[in-house]
Amino acid sequence: EAGVAQSPRYKIIEKRQSVAFWCNPISGHATLYWYQQILGQGPKLLIQFQNNGVVDDSQLPKDRFSAERLKGVDSTLKIQPAKLEDSAVYLCASSLSWGNGGAYEQYFGPGTRLTVT
């Protein structure tokens, strides 16, 4: 079974530029998550999709971050304009579903390492 795919693996941009990350979840997984992991910290959830609808985006900095999952499969996360503090690894994860008291495990992709200079 193929895992969660992400691209690119690495990206270096200058502040105020824009950047986009792509994620392809495990086939059949209805729930997709984007996390931000700053060096030395655990991942922090940015946004959660169930099919093509947003379940939780309470921690997404909406003034500069946006995400979509138009057909309920692939997803893109965009940052515009980027700031120095956005330097982090951006992780995508998927699960079969969500809820049910947390019964569904999440599977993570390899992440995209973003460096903003």
Added chain:
Amino acid sequence: DAKTTQPPSMDCAEGRAANLPCNHSTISGNEYVYWYRQIHSQGPQYIIHGLKNNETNEMASLIITEDRKSSTLILPHATLRDTAVYYCIVRGNNDMRFGAGTRLTVKP
């Protein structure tokens, strides 16, 4: 979600069992205990999860105390490739909240 407490670091000899503790004294009745690990420069890897009963899979065993206030992840025969940060997470219906985890170093 309930908070968890883990030791910041642990060492283990190669070939021996690694026992990683986690305290979650405020866990609610419908919240699961999850364990993930993260090897340097990779995404977190799912290991195991459980609600009340002990669980075992090909990677590890999860022992949950009867009062569910603490748990232990057991890697029965640690190898050098098990060196990683191990996260214990308690979650209900909402998102997984990662703490700082335990940095396990397996030594030859």
